[in-house]
Amino acid sequence: MAKITYVEADGSSNTIEVPTGWSLMQGAVSNGVKGIVGECGGSMACATCHCYVDPARFSELPKADASEIGMLELAAADVKPNSRLSCQITSSPKLDGLVLYLPATQH
Amino acid sequence: MLHFDPFSPQVDADPFPIYRRLREEAPCFWSPEAQMWVLSRYADIVNAGQDWQTYSSASGNMMTELPNRAGATLGTTDPPRHDRLRALVQYAFTKRGLENLGEPMRAIARAAAEEVRGEKIIDFKDFSAKFTVRTLMAALGLPTGDEAIVDEDTVREKAVIMVQSDPVTRSKGPTHLAAFNWMQDYAAKVIDMRRKAPRNDLISNFATAEIDGDRLDEREVLLTTTTLIMAGVESLGGFMMMLAYNLSSFPDARRTVVENPALLPDAIEESLRFNTSAQRFKRKLTRDVELHGQTMRAGDFVSVAYGSGNRDDRQFPDADRYDLARKPRGHLGFGGGVHACLGSTVARLATKIAFEEFHKAFPRYERVHDQLAWMPSSTFRSPLALELALN
Numbered sequence: 001m002a003k004i005t006y007v008e009a010d011g012s013s014n015t016i017e018v019p020t021g022w023s024l025m026q027g028a029v030s031n032g033v034k035g036i037v038g039e040c041g042g043s044m045a046c047a048t049c050h051c052y053v054d055p056a057r058f059s060e061l062p063k064a065d066a067s068e069i070g071m072l073e074l075a076a077a078d079v080k081p082n083s084r085l086s087c088q089i090t091s092s093p094k095l096d097g098l099v100l101y102l103p104a105t106q107h
Numbered sequence: 108m109l110h111f112d113p114f115s116p117q118v119d120a121d122p123f124p125i126y127r128r129l130r131e132e133a134p135c136f137w138s139p140e141a142q143m144w145v146l147s148r149y150a151d152i153v154n155a156g157q158d159w160q161t162y163s164s165a166s167g168n169m170m171t172e173l174p175n176r177a178g179a180t181l182g183t184t185d186p187p188r189h190d191r192l193r194a195l196v197q198y199a200f201t202k203r204g205l206e207n208l209g210e211p212m213r214a215i216a217r218a219a220a221e222e223v224r225g226e227k228i229i230d231f232k233d234f235s236a237k238f239t240v241r242t243l244m245a246a247l248g249l250p251t252g253d254e255a256i257v258d259e260d261t262v263r264e265k266a267v268i269m270v271q272s273d274p275v276t277r278s279k280g281p282t283h284l285a286a287f288n289w290m291q292d293y294a295a296k297v298i299d300m301r302r303k304a305p306r307n308d309l310i311s312n313f314a315t316a317e318i319d320g321d322r323l324d325e326r327e328v329l330l331t332t333t334t335l336i337m338a339g340v341e342s343l344g345g346f347m348m349m350l351a352y353n354l355s356s357f358p359d360a361r362r363t364v365v366e367n368p369a370l371l372p373d374a375i376e377e378s379l380r381f382n383t384s385a386q387r388f389k390r391k392l393t394r395d396v397e398l399h400g401q402t403m404r405a406g407d408f409v410s411v412a413y414g415s416g417n418r419d420d421r422q423f424p425d426a427d428r429y430d431l432a433r434k435p436r437g438h439l440g441f442g443g444g445v446h447a448c449l450g451s452t453v454a455r456l457a458t459k460i461a462f463e464e465f466h467k468a469f470p471r472y473e474r475v476h477d478q479l480a481w482m483p484s485s486t487f488r489s490p491l492a493l494e495l496a497l498n
Contacts, residue, residue: 029436029437034436037436037437038437039437039441039443039447039451040443040444040445040447041153041156041157041443041444041447042157043157043444043445043447045193045444045445045446045447045449046447046451047452067190067194067197070194070197071197074200074452076452107372107376107455
């Protein structure tokens, strides 16, 4: 389990305990986090769970693979060096306290 | 007794009352007419989309499948074959590729609006058809102008016929198959042109795509291209008809988005939920499944009724109401799971631009007819014509 903080584009935030093994997209969607859509349910067939990872901890995450990087190009908001698809980040105790910043739009 | 025939004209015209009965009385329903199970509740459809190992697409995904298409396109393969195809097609749909399309789309929309101006009553289809075909030709790189090998109306006409089915025989008839064969011949000619002299367009890239030495085989290139033309023309055009249908049915919503075009994306999302044109797709079971007291057997076909899941009050409270403020999350307007629509980004962009320009030209319109003629298709739903009085 890890406590993950999701910061919406308007500055409001939710801190959610995401079970180990869940994706951070699942943790957001099942707790009503507005800024994550997850249209394809984590099949990596869309880019509607785009998030910006706290730059200070970005390098702690396993790197995005080629298909995630390709799919990120479909993200509606600007893609930055700390952009990830939250469906591809798996919760574990090591991620405890991680902050994700969410874009203003996913469509 | 409950009765659901996805081929009947009544279902084409208004599937929503029977969907409600299916969800409440028989959420896992065997339709003898369709010879398949029908899943109508949101949660069951989402689950089927996620569980592609059980709900396979490899035997086709249209309710009435076209010959030889299963196994050769994104929608009719399962992972890992599907993922390989998608990797080869996907980059053509990237945002970088789409950003260059925004201005040409806007010019196409303006020109299409000008072409229908001057009439008191227009058929919205004349606008949506011109816009859709020209946009698709630009996006895919189909030959136009001096290079054109067929006229744009023919491409649209064949694409629309391909997705239809015969309500009597409950299958594709000779006209539908002839349109499909025409489209394959057309796609083959374009692929050949682009192979000989590649340009920076989707079909050129796709026909020559290579990842780690892996290329698409001829059947994959041909049928995926054919499907992209069909899906691009018919699905985008059909969805635009449904959005215009909604905005002409709900004058308050139309006024709101005309006054504030920034709300158009909300109208688009709510329309995708409320009555998306992609109503039903098909899967085939790879194992026995027990659901709601029924046993579905391995090898049985299952219809996932996206249009019904989108009206499930369990997921969308007061689901039969068209509500601009709803901002529906997780709707099934583009399907879901591994086969979620690849074209969703370009479809959203194109629809938004088309309606921004249409509303600049025609801010006030209302529907002329209460009763409409609906396309005979067990998969898609949209009106064949939509007359609007401009005032």
